[in-house]
Amino acid sequence: MKVLLTGSTGYIGRRLKQKLLEDKNIELKLLVRNKNSVRSNLQNKIEIIEGDTFNKDSLKEALKDVETAYYLIHSLSNENYKDLDKISAQNFLDVACECGVKRIIYLGGLGVKNKNTSEHLLSRIETGEILSSNKNVQTIWLRAGVIIGSGSASFEIIRNLTEKLPVMTTPKWVTTKAQPIAVNDVLSYLYNALYLEKKENLIVDIGSEQLSYKDMMLKTAKVLGLKRWIIPLPFMSINLSSYWLNLFTPVPFSIAKALIEGLKSEVVIQNQNAKKYFPNIVPISYEDAVKNAIKEIEENQVISRWNDKGDEVWDKIENKEISKAIFIDRKEENISDIDASKIYKSFISIGGANGWFDFDFLWELRGIIDKLIGGVGLKRGRRSQCDLRISDCLDFWKVVDLKENERLLLYAQMKIPGEAWLEFKIKDNKLIQSAYFYPKGVLGRLYWYALIPLHYFVFNNMIKSIIKKAKSF
Template sequence: MSDVRKALVTGATGYIGGRLVPRLLDAGIQVRVLVRNPDKLRDVPWADRVEVAEGDLGDVDSLRAATEGIDVLYYLVHSMGGKGDFEQIERESAQNVADAAAASGVKRIVYLGGLHPEQGELSPHLRSRVEVGRILLDSGVPTAALQAGVVIGSGSTSFEMIRHLTEVLPYMPAPKWVRNHIQPIAVRDVLHYLIGSADLPESVNRTFDIGGPDVLRYGQMMNGYALEAGLKQRPIAALPVLTPWLASQWVNLVTPIPRALAMPIIASLQFDCVTHEHDIRDFVPDPEGGLTPYRRAVRLALGKMKAGEVETSWQDGFVEGAASDPLPSDPDWAGHTVYLDIKKRETDASAEALWTVIEGIGGQNGWYSFPLAWAVRGWMDKLVGGVGLRRGRRSATRLNTGDALDFWRVEQIDRGSFLRLRAEMRVPGRAWLEMRATPAEGGGSVYDQRAIFFPRGLGGRLYWFAILPFHGVIFNGMANRITATALASTEPAPRLDSEESGRTS
């Protein structure tokens, strides 16, 4: 990237963008990131190494400011949802970026789109990606539109879908598309091509198919995962009655992938998805050692997961239908109807010990109260297309701003003292859960817990009062067990007297 001095990355909080940014920085490139909410970058390890431009793809003025002085622009934004006219929104966003890049003298655009068949009707998701690529190619700015299929890496949506389907089901009733041919690519190879494409000659303005060295059926990919994970290969029966819609419901129920994400992925698998050319090799040499075979990509992804080193995840993205606005600083004065459930406990545990329990909540540690009730609520959310509880958490001990946490998302964290979670389950309104650890005078600490709900219409109000009896059990239990767990972690182990020691030695 000898000629590139400054890059603008859109989609820096997403799966690919969050991995690309630190690699550009390590290559000596100055990076500016365009984000709607800078708070999402508070806890990423490279936050203090980038310039942050606050803006939106729909805001022309913010795009003009963000593209000023930029050599290469990475377009890594794409909606996975299907609500409303998302294709029109995608077209407008791409056109805004194209116009801003041309006006600012950007030297190159690099876009990551979707691998697709040359013939046949495309799904709305793929059709939109093709259209975005066309708009950028027609922008007057030299553009490299990379087209990738299934991306394999720790935390990728495609990998997580394969992983959970294979691990959960000993026998796989599957749609007929499990027989289709797919050319997966390791996320490390996608990043290699993205970085290399920034230095393409000015005359290059075209699409490039990118894929790994293996062409497999989807069923072979699932069984390849099984072998790498130490599982038995799964018998797979292709059933023509499983339409994309039915298959997305199935994936929604048996994996953490919500229906809104599963549907576009499944729709894109209805045809063979393989590269038709590999011309990128003429401009960007393959990585040292060659492209990553599928089984090795799975092995690397599993290794990252076991080591707790998942760099970015599909969970980092926006979830369709979930409220994304932060809690107003004063909800009452913001004109909302507000329902609160407040709990307070004093404990002899230190504030540090209490905070450790708070930051470790969710995932494998659970929610410290009535596990069956939480599980039922998670399944209810799954049944209506929500994310459910199985999203888990990326790290067992640390939370960062923007992290997914079961069916919550970390909206604010003041490490050591305060955590605010925003609900992403399907509810008739907007909900938050706050937990605070405060040192108490004379020792010990105080635990404050607050559940906040903004109801939407009559249904929201009826919902709140219907679950009030459960709140009495769940939220009281949470407060009691969180403080008890914190206290137990600080109490010294009981000492054995000499007689007891003799009996047990």
């Protein structure tokens, strides 16, 4: 069976890709914006089409000879995501019909259309309606609420708030009802939908027990062995709540606001189709889902995170803006007496809980400032403390290139007046560490000059510390 997976670099897509690859009856195709976002060891094993759902030519190539296609696409990172989602879904449906695709499997969100429905949830509903609008292609529309798993945005918010705040003053939305579900259960439904012997369109609502967000935080505290008090306040606005999440969790303000707006209305199961069509899948309890997520984090087994995707970053790299850098801070050190693999292991361990060597307090300060102005800050950390891959987030950086025993290139995602990159490169028995900056206007230039004294200490220490750490391996 030829299967197309879209969104394969996203939170659910990465995990589903792994599951589909284990099925020897499936010939898997991927549609991605940039081939480099797929691990090199997979690039020769599966068919990868570069393109997106706004390019019908690449869509036709991707959907050619495909029986079933997974639609796991969302444009939340764009301001006009509602319009983009409609265009994307319609293009996908039109080309799927043209190519003779038999089934589309779509993962949307729980909820109903009413005056309280958030724009984010409304967009997910409208996407499902578009994908289900042509009788020539069957659509299985799975609808999930809060997804609990290591690296999911919802879980990272709940876990961070619970761990950091013994007493929480919250808006009234904490009493809103939802039906959370473990990420592995979501994957089971998505995978089993592939083999479902039904011909008509289906809407399948999935979830475990019905809980309020307050219940979820208290149950998370119980699993973590913590005692927490939650005090709902009726006057906390959406903006204030979003800033609160932005400050205490890894989620940036824009995503926090979209999620908070969605919490105004209940997201509970509206039909019993999950039990009817998937009787063998019994979702685990919320507490068990939290335990599994914590275990994955503790064992460095996090497969994907909510912030894995970053199409705008690939565009910048493809446009080769790094070559336009006006300011460059470059350091070089001889490493002829050290194995290149040890140097590589040293510099890919940077960031997250491992820190940034001797000037961590300066990085922490920069992270706090970034959070206060609506940036991502340092709270994202890293997916794994011992492994890196292209598209991983690394504090307020994004991994955009990674060549074993040769190179690590990071793109800055903090709020800055310009574009910045940080590169570690092994070449001709030398470790070359380069900071690139492409300023925007006068402010960008003033920003760079103001940081020159700090760069002198931080970057000089960084390259020496990388070599020192490599020698200890």
